[in-house]
Amino acid sequence: MLIKHPRGWDIPETLTTPEHVFLNRRSFLAGMTGAVGAIGLGTLRASAEEIDPTADLYPARHNEAFVAGRATTPEKTNSMYNNFYEFGSHKQIYDAAQALPIRPWAVVIDGEVEQEMTIDIDDLIRRMTLEERVYRHRCVEAWSMVVPWTGFPMRKLVDLAKPLTSATYVRMETFQNPEVARGQRANWYPWPYVEGLTLDEAVNDLTFMVTGAYGKSMAKQFGAPIRLHAPWKYGFKSVKSIVRFTFTRERPVSFWEEIQASEYGFWANVNPEVSHPRWSQASERVLGTDERIPTQLYNGYGEWVADLYKGLEGERLFM
Numbered sequence: 001m002l003i004k005h006p007r008g009w010d011i012p013e014t015l016t017t018p019e020h021v022f023l024n025r026r027s028f029l030a031g032m033t034g035a036v037g038a039i040g041l042g043t044l045r046a047s048a049e050e051i052d053p054t055a056d057l058y059p060a061r062h063n064e065a066f067v068a069g070r071a072t073t074p075e076k077t078n079s080m081y082n083n084f085y086e087f088g089s090h091k092q093i094y095d096a097a098q099a100l101p102i103r104p105w106a107v108v109i110d111g112e113v114e115q116e117m118t119i120d121i122d123d124l125i126r127r128m129t130l131e132e133r134v135y136r137h138r139c140v141e142a143w144s145m146v147v148p149w150t151g152f153p154m155r156k157l158v159d160l161a162k163p164l165t166s167a168t169y170v171r172m173e174t175f176q177n178p179e180v181a182r183g184q185r186a187n188w189y190p191w192p193y194v195e196g197l198t199l200d201e202a203v204n205d206l207t208f209m210v211t212g213a214y215g216k217s218m219a220k221q222f223g224a225p226i227r228l229h230a231p232w233k234y235g236f237k238s239v240k241s242i243v244r245f246t247f248t249r250e251r252p253v254s255f256w257e258e259i260q261a262s263e264y265g266f267w268a269n270v271n272p273e274v275s276h277p278r279w280s281q282a283s284e285r286v287l288g289t290d291e292r293i294p295t296q297l298y299n300g301y302g303e304w305v306a307d308l309y310k311g312l313e314g315e316r317l318f319m
């Protein structure tokens with residue numbers, strides 16, 4: 001499939017705005033007459049923490065089984081460098097994302113389950129036992145970060161859903177609201193953002209539903225009020241601001257796969273030896289530093305997940 005429009009991922013890293021330039025630009029613009037509407041709105045809107053009725057659950061118990069082996073990415077760095085195409089095809093979507101209303105927020109569980117349900121996000125969160133896990137995150141664009149997420153294993157959500165034996169995949173869908181998410185007005189993208197996992201992947205110990213980060217409710221630009229993190233896969237699999245989990249026997253076609261299947265497949269497991277068609281995946285830039293480090297197979301999480309792929313060698317597991 002031809003790409004008709006350039007995406008953020010097509011921009012060489014040398015062309016993206018370094019954070020210090022971005023921050024200076026923000027303070028410059030904030031001082032300009034009339035710029036408040038464009039830049040200051042985010043600060044006038046309620047932060048995720050202020051409007052989260054489950055804010056009392058943070059910080060949650062730290063789970064020491066998950067050690068990143070590298071420094072945690074500073075919260076400020078991570079908060080101002082995000083991929084969230086609903087708010088723009090660049091990294092500085094922080095302000096725009098504050099427009100997303102995250103309460104009330106309903107999550108639909110449907111498809112091949114014992115009983116379909118719609119559950120309020122706060123009911124869902126309070127049914128779970130939250131814990132903190134520090135995970136490495138490897139973007140397909142060859143940058144990486146380390147984040148202390150708070151949430152619960154996706155297996156607990158699968159237990160709640162009670163899928164039928166016929167269901168072999170979970171399809172996850174992001175909200176659709178072009179009124180506030182201006183990126184969704186770009187009709188060349190197949191909105192809403194969709195991602196999927198096999199049921200075996202969804203119930204793996206590593207697979208985490210994230211509701212918080214850095215010891216508090218998750219900021220909107222990270223995908224509040226609930227996102228996925230599957231840390232052995234390229235970051236685009238970790239879908240943000242989820243409104244629907246559909247249990248199905250059909251392999252979901254994800255957002256990027258629909259746009260460019262030859263570059264972004266269903267499996268998307270991290271592998272330094274399998275290059276992206278347009279760049280190497282052998283190493284990664286550590287977000288917030290000048291460091292480049294070697295990329296690890298399955299992002300270093302092989303002991304948890306490698307067995308999932310036995311017998312699937314014929315699939316494009318690393319693309």
Ligand code: MTE
Pocket residue numbers: 081082083084085086138139140174193221222223234235236237238239240241
């Ligand atoms: N989910 C939605 N709904 N929209 C997106 O654009 N971007 C993905 C993923 N989830 C994306 C998304 C990509 S490419 C990455 S690398 C991560 O979110 C980025 O997460 P972060 O902004 O918290 O670093």
